[in-house]
Amino acid sequence: MLQSIALSLxxxxxxxxxxxxxxxxxxxxxxxRPLPPGPxxxxxxxxxxxxxxxxxxxxxxxxxxRYGGIVFMRVFGQPIMIINSLEVAVDxxxxxxxxxxxxxxxxxxxxLMGWDWNTATMEYGQKWRRHxxxxxxxxxxxxxxxxxxxxxxxxxxxxxCLYHDPTHFxxxxxxxxxxxxxSIAYGFEIAEKxxxxxxxxxxxxxxxxxxxIPGTFWVxxxxxxxxxxxxxxxxxxxxxxxxxxxxxxxxxEMPWANAIKDSSSPSVAARLWEGITxxxxxxxxxxxxxxxxxxxxxxxxxxxxxxxxxxxxxQAMILYPEVQTRAQAELARVVGPDRLPEFSDKDSLPYIGAxxxxxxxxxxxxxxxxxxxxxxxxxxxxxxxxxGTLLIQNAWAILHDxxxxxxxxxxxxxxxxxxxxxxxxxxxxxxAAFGAGRRICPGRYFSDLVLFINVACILHTFDVTPAFDxxxxxxxxxxxxxxxxxxxxxxxxxxxxxxxYLAETLILGDSTVKA
Numbered sequence: 001m002l003q004s005i006a007l008s009l010x011x012x013x014x015x016x017x018x019x020x021x022x023x024x025x026x027x028x029x030x031x032x033r034p035l036p037p038g039p040x041x042x043x044x045x046x047x048x049x050x051x052x053x054x055x056x057x058x059x060x061x062x063x064x065x066r067y068g069g070i071v072f073m074r075v076f077g078q079p080i081m082i083i084n085s086l087e088v089a090v091d092x093x094x095x096x097x098x099x100x101x102x103x104x105x106x107x108x109x110x111x112l113m114g115w116d117w118n119t120a121t122m123e124y125g126q127k128w129r130r131h132x133x134x135x136x137x138x139x140x141x142x143x144x145x146x147x148x149x150x151x152x153x154x155x156x157x158x159x160x161c162l163y164h165d166p167t168h169f170x171x172x173x174x175x176x177x178x179x180x181x182x183s184i185a186y187g188f189e190i191a192e193k194x195x196x197x198x199x200x201x202x203x204x205x206x207x208x209x210x211x212x213i214p215g216t217f218w219v220x221x222x223x224x225x226x227x228x229x230x231x232x233x234x235x236x237x238x239x240x241x242x243x244x245x246x247x248x249x250x251x252x253e254m255p256w257a258n259a260i261k262d263s264s265s266p267s268v269a270a271r272l273w274e275g276i277t278x279x280x281x282x283x284x285x286x287x288x289x290x291x292x293x294x295x296x297x298x299x300x301x302x303x304x305x306x307x308x309x310x311x312x313x314x315q316a317m318i319l320y321p322e323v324q325t326r327a328q329a330e331l332a333r334v335v336g337p338d339r340l341p342e343f344s345d346k347d348s349l350p351y352i353g354a355x356x357x358x359x360x361x362x363x364x365x366x367x368x369x370x371x372x373x374x375x376x377x378x379x380x381x382x383x384x385x386x387x388g389t390l391l392i393q394n395a396w397a398i399l400h401d402x403x404x405x406x407x408x409x410x411x412x413x414x415x416x417x418x419x420x421x422x423x424x425x426x427x428x429x430x431x432a433a434f435g436a437g438r439r440i441c442p443g444r445y446f447s448d449l450v451l452f453i454n455v456a457c458i459l460h461t462f463d464v465t466p467a468f469d470x471x472x473x474x475x476x477x478x479x480x481x482x483x484x485x486x487x488x489x490x491x492x493x494x495x496x497x498x499x500x501y502l503a504e505t506l507i508l509g510d511s512t513v514k515a
Contacts, residue, residue, distance in 0.1 A: 033384040036072035036081060039063070046074030054483050057367040057396035060084060064397060070383070076222055079389040080371075084397040086431060092380065092391065093372055093437035101438040102373035104390060108226050109217040112241035113207050114248040117293045118300060120370055120439075134294045135442050138268045139301070144445045147184050148343050151450055154180035155457045156340070159507045162462060166496035169314060174202070174307050177450065178299070185298040186259040187267030197255050203247035205304050209484035210240075252296035259295070269295045301443025305365045305434075306450045308488045312363040313355070313455055316411040317464035318477050318494050323413055324464060327351055328499070331460045337502045341456035343449075349456065350422050354413035356451050357422075360399075361429035362411050363479065367396035367487050369435045395432040461503040467493035 039050045050073060052059040060082045063071045069085030083089050093100050102124040110121050119135065122128040137143070154176055161172035178198045179190045190197055217237050228238070259269040272291035279287055317324045330351045335341050346353065374389040400408035404427050405415060416426050434441035441447075458464070466474040477494070481487045498504045 033379060033382060035079075036070045036383040036385075037067040038072035038082075041074050044076075046076060046078075047080075048075050051075065055367075055481065055487075056483070057394050060368075060392075060394050061397035061400065070380075072383075079386050081385065081389050081391050083391055083393045086398045086401070086427070088380075089393050089398065089432070089436050092378075093393065093439075096378070097437040099375050099378060100372045100391060102375050103439075104371060104373055105388075108223050109237060109241065112226060112238070112245070114245040115204075115208055117252060117289075117296065118208070119293070119297050119442075120300070124373075124375070124438075131290060131293055131297075132442065134272070134290060135297060135301075138271070138294075139298070139443055139446050141445045144449050145343075147446065148449065148453075150184055151180060151453060152343070154183075154450075155453045158454060159340075159457055159461055162458070162496050163498065163504070163507045167493075169494070169496055170311060170491065173310050173314075174303075177307055177310075177454075178202075178303050180450070181299050181303050181446075182255060183267075185267060185295050186255045186269045187265030188255075188258060200247040200250040200254065201299055201303075203244065204251040205300070205486065207240075207244035207248055208300070209304075209486040251299070252292050256292045256295060268298060298443070301441060301446070304486050305441070305443070306447045306454075308363070308365040308486065309356075309359050309447075309451055310454055311489045312479075313359040314458075314464055314494060314496075315477060315479055315489050315492060316359065316362065317459075318466050318492075319479065320411045321465070323355065323411060324459065327355055327413075327459045331456065335456075335460060337500075340506050341453065341460055343453060345456070346452060350417060350420065351413060352452065352456050352459070353422055354416040355459075356448070356455055357416050357429055358411055358413040359451070359455070360433045361405065361408075362399075363481055363487070363489065364395045364399055364429070364433050365486055365488075366433070366435070367394070367481075368485070369393040369395050369432075370439065370485070372437070372439060393432065393436055395435075398432040399429055461498060461507050462496050463499050465495045465497075467495050 039047055041047045042049065060071065061084055063082065064084035069083065069088045071082040071084065073080050073082075083092070103121055105123060110116055110118075115121060119128060119131045122131065157179075158172060158176040161176060162169055165172070175193070175195075175198060178201060179195070182188070182190055182197055182201075225237075256269060259265075259267060260273050269291070272295060276284060276287040276291060330349055331341060334345055334348045341349070341352075369392065371390040371392045374385055374387055374391065377387045378385040399405070402408055406412075416422055418425075430444065434444040434447075466477065469475055475493050477492045480490045482490060498507060
């Protein structure tokens with residue numbers, strides 16, 4: 001009885017607060033200029049019912065046909081603008097980056113689950129700049145070349161895993177690439193399987209994927225909901241946040257603690273630690289917290305994007321065998337049968353480069369990027385953009401623009417080539433795949449490094465073909481993606497076999513291959 005009364009009072013208070021929030025937000029809009037077009041909002045709740053729950057990027061792209069390159073809506077009074085056009089993204093997120101580099105203020109779900117130390121979610125300001133500057137020092141375009149030897153060994157390890165257990169290729173990709181970035185960031189080797197560091201990092205990344213899309217959890221727009229007990233109907237987010245927080249904090253604290261026990265290895269953490277050991281007191285505590293955050297973000301920026309893109313690449317090889325054949329022919333011509341591809345081969349492998357670009361474009365890992373926030377009222381092409389508006393760049397729509405990419409749903413690496421070389425006149429998928437402006441992903445150079453060597457080594461040694469059912473029929477594969485901030489191909493089956501005896505010698509080494 002008491003619970004029913006409490007719930008009724010809660011609903012009444014919620015309705016009043018929603019009405020006041022919506023009314024106040026509506027009153028602040030520039031009266032002299034219209035808002036951008038978009039679906040008609042309902043009183044109080046706005047466009048909550050219009051927000052798609054499955055692959056929203058595709059729905060927002062369809063809205064562009066009706067409303068244009070920008071689409072405006074409200075969720076509980078929170079203004080949101082979807083950017084479906086690269087022109088708009090450049091005009092606002094890059095050319096006006098001083099006004100559009102903030103993030104959602106007080107994102108309650110991110111705070112509840114402990115992800116507020118991630119530079120991707122930090123508000124724009126001095127704290128973010130200090131973190132960004134430190135991360136850039138170790139992962140800029142020049143710095144990442146120092147990680148080539150470790151990354152090459154990681155690619156060799158992945159080949160062995162695929163050889164011994166090809167059925168679980170998705171797990172191997174995630175585990176081996178996770179081990180690589182943990183080695184670079186913290187300097188220690190992880191267990192061959194069931195490593196605790198990988199386990200907690202995976203849970204933390206799952207939380208980030210679910211919790212960072214505006215509209216997923218109402219508490220981001222109605223902060224008072226964070227005080228509601230988990231037992232109240234509709235407060236299930238409290239349970240999720242509590243479960244996730246343990247892994248999110250462990251992802252940052254556990255490897256750091258292990259790394260500084262032995263800071264002799266040339267890892268990012270070791271160098272960060274070396275730079276603060278002369279400090280003490282509050283100065284040391286502050287700088288150590290930044291160092292922990294930077295090392296932890298290395299996993300975020302260095303793994304998930306590449307893992308998902310490699311999954312999409314494997315899927316594309318099943319669906320487009322002619323691409324695989326052409327790529328293998330280029331590798332045979334440039335690399336030959338007696339060794340694996342190396343980073344020094346990259347400039348001589350334009351088709352492999354085109355395959356990597358197309359894998360990024362075909363199924364972008366962060367299809368809606370991470371929302372930017374407008375710091376002050378603005379005007380664009382006659383439309384008003386109110387202060388506090390969240391701008392969501394629809395990377396999927398930009399990378400599937402048929403005017404830029406003919407037949408965008410198809411995997412066609414040739415679109416990036418001209419006269420056998422990469423064509424700089426074709427829009428590079430990096431313009432949208434890694435975000436935009438001052439908040440562009442700082443791990444993009446490392447991601448490119450990892451993607452190239454793994455794609456090249458897999459194609460050089462394996463044939464990726466369809467799997468077959470009990471009746472001997474090829475199992476059909478559909479390029480379907482999961483919904484979340486980080487999007488991954490839904491599970492699928494395939495066959496991964498060495499291309500030849502010579503390929504086996506490259507995978508395992510001569511002494512381990514039986515004639």
